[in-house]
Amino acid sequence: MQTPPEIPIRLFLTQPHECGYYPERQARSLVLDPASPHLAHAYPNAINLGFRRSSHQIYRPHCAGCNACTPTRIVVERFRPDRSQRRCAARNADLDVHVAPAAFSEERFALYVRYLAARHGDSPMANPAREDFESFLVGSWNRTIFIELREAARLVAVAVTDVLPQGCSAMYTFFDPELAARGLGTCAILQQIAFAARSGLPFVYLGYWIDGHPKMDYKRRFAAMQVLRNGSWQDLA
Incomplete structure (x- = not known):
């Protein structure tokens, strides 16, 4: 590399x-x-x-x-899903996975609007315009892909993923809020790890983790996690 x-x-x-x-x-x-x-x-x-x-x-x-x-990343070649993640993968085995260049579409935008209304209904994010979608998720100078999950051709989740020379950055995920039982957020990360493995990329960057914060606990459950501390990447004990 x-x-x-x-x-x-x-x-x-x-x-x-x-x-x-x-x-x-x-x-x-x-x-x-x-x-x-x-x-x-x-x-x-x-x-x-x-x-x-x-x-x-x-x-x-x-x-x-x-x-x-705390910045986090998964070492792809060392990752092994735990029992819960294996169950999530099995629960979503019926979904079709499609990788596409990041771009606006009415179908993606409609799903994004539904997701924000359900998850961030009381915030300014809840009523996005097309320009907000394109600026936030597509960008102009970055190489970004959409890993799409479809249920019988119906779009149910999109994992927005930046592709870098050393790995993938899990930038954002949005999904059908009525399908929470599927665990689509976890499924999206598993698909990003699988994409990195197929592409020969060593890391998947998951953004920031806060020890003890309930919204961040899910990241700790992914094996082969490293954190950036004191200027160096270290295995999370």
């Missing part, structure tokens, strides 16, 4: 804003210059340093007095 070249790029610090995980706290982020023409080249190095992509921005939490957000 060839190491991406180092490219000078400006770094900005956002203003304080409400933390998405602890509302009583203030959060800030380091953001690579969103106007830089070198974002695509910087992205592989940045993700190894704990950054993530959101829309057109590459960011990393940088909060005063708090370092709870």
Whole structure:
């Protein structure tokens, strides 16, 4: 695997804003210059340093007095599903899996709107426009795929996945809120791991994990997990 070249790029610090995980706290982020023409080249190095992509921005939490957000990744060749994950895979074995370039479609957008209304009905995200979908999920400079899950041709889940030289980044997943019993979020991660394995990519980056936070506990259940601590990737004990 060839190491991406180092490219000078400006770094900005956002203003304080409400933390998405602890509302009583203030959060800030380091953001690579969103106007830089070198974002695509910087992205592989940045993700190894704990950054993530959101829309057109590459960011990393940088909060005063708090370092709870811990970058995570799965070592693909060492991953073995546990019993619960095997059951999830069996429960969804009837679904067809299709990998497509990231792009807008009315079918995908309708599913996205339903998902946000069910999961984030009281937030500004709940009423997205087409431009919001394209900006957040498709982007302009990144290589992104949609791993689609279909039940008898009906779209039921989309795993939005950035493809990098060293692995996949699980950027976002949305699914039919009426099919919660299927465990489509877990199924999507399993499909991303399978795609990375087929593509010879060593890692799947799962974003940030917060020890003890109920919304983040599912990430700990994936075997072969590594976390970025003190500047180096370490196995999560």
